Amino acid sequence: MKVIKLSEVRDRIKNLVQEANFELQDDVLKVIKEMAAKEESPAGQEVFNQMLENAEIARQEKLGLCQDTGLAVFFVELGEDVKLDRDDGLGSLREAITEGTRRGYKEGYLRKSVVEDPVRRKNTGDNTPAYIHWELVPGDTFKLTFIAKGGGAENMSAIRMFAPAAGLEGIEDFVVETADKGSSNPCPPIIVGVGVGGNFEYSALLAKKALLRRPLSSPNPDPFYADMERRLLDRINKLGIGPQGMGGRITALAVHVEAYPCHIASMPAAVNIQCHSHRVMGFEL
């Protein structure tokens, strides 16, 4: 039986949240460079140049790529055969993830962007709670993925409960419409995570999971959804919004779609918008 020390989880997370916020990953940089080469608008090209220069400064100086260092969102796949060693005073896996987040955001001079109540709005001061999605899986896997999710792009996300009659066309129009409405707000060029199917809450989770796919811009293994991704990227990039909304050919860097079985009466679709500062990293133990 695999034994995992909670102190190791905590310490890895402390480093992970910092590294993800300081260094754009190679797959993200590759897509940014490829799309920059296709941008025709001078203002758009300038934005791409600044994005790349920014990434270099952030990496060298260990500065947040963006001042919005995000809610700390985690996806954890925990094997049923894994034994957790509650060492160093850590009482649970949740506590280890929370403490790692707290330490990482403090030590890395990252922004504390969480309020303890949505209406009364007092800052929690340490960027906790972490937002953790658990999945229990067979075997002894321990896989954790982190995404630093900024508020500007998250606010431009949307969900709609379609009747099945709306079909593929209805969903695609909804995705394009959501990107168009978001316009310059979510820091384009954006990344679009689409969740199709499931139910109300599951489709939103699928949309966020779609953003985690690596490498960025790799297609859905199902050719039907890979085609949908290509069509959506093409349509969104005809909107003219461009980098930072200043007009241009590249409004989105990538579209990822994930699908799941759903009710005979339903066809939910969720769109999770992500900014160009796509900070996703993880580890396995």
Add this chain to the structure above:
Amino acid sequence: MAEHKITTPVTDDMIEKLHAGDKVFVTGFLLTGRDAAHKKLIDLVKEGKELPVDIKGQFIYYVGPTPARPGKPIGSAGPTTSYRMDTYAPTLHALGLKGTIGKGERSKEVKEALKKHKAVYLAAVGGAGALISKSIEGSEVVAYPELGPEAIIRLKVRDFPCIVINDMHGGDLYEEGKKKYRIE
């Protein structure tokens, strides 16, 4: 695309010269402010009380920076999305605020206020907070320290890079840019 170097405090004459799409490099001081600070400022205005900072001739930069590392003037400091301050901006322009800096579209009411009160809306590049921090030389919390990253900070800036989005003449870079590149 014209380029302008401007220094705060800003006069109406300087604002008149700015047109949508122009590059602007700001030197002097910027006041920061986000959702929470704006709410407090507007509450004071409603109560007829004095504001804790003088906004006449000034620019407000919509930003909540990351904490500064020791020996540095500021952390990462790019713009936040501006529409969340749309309900507050016209009141502040009426009190003499000459400009705001952020990212993303403004409401019709804000654009009207820019014309009426001779003010401007500028954008900095969102998601370039590390790069932008290079044009910030100093920072001092001047109001609401209890708001943490949402406190009002006075930033000392040199050649702080912006682009004019909405000018006082009705120009709108977002609308013009989208129209130019949109394929129906």
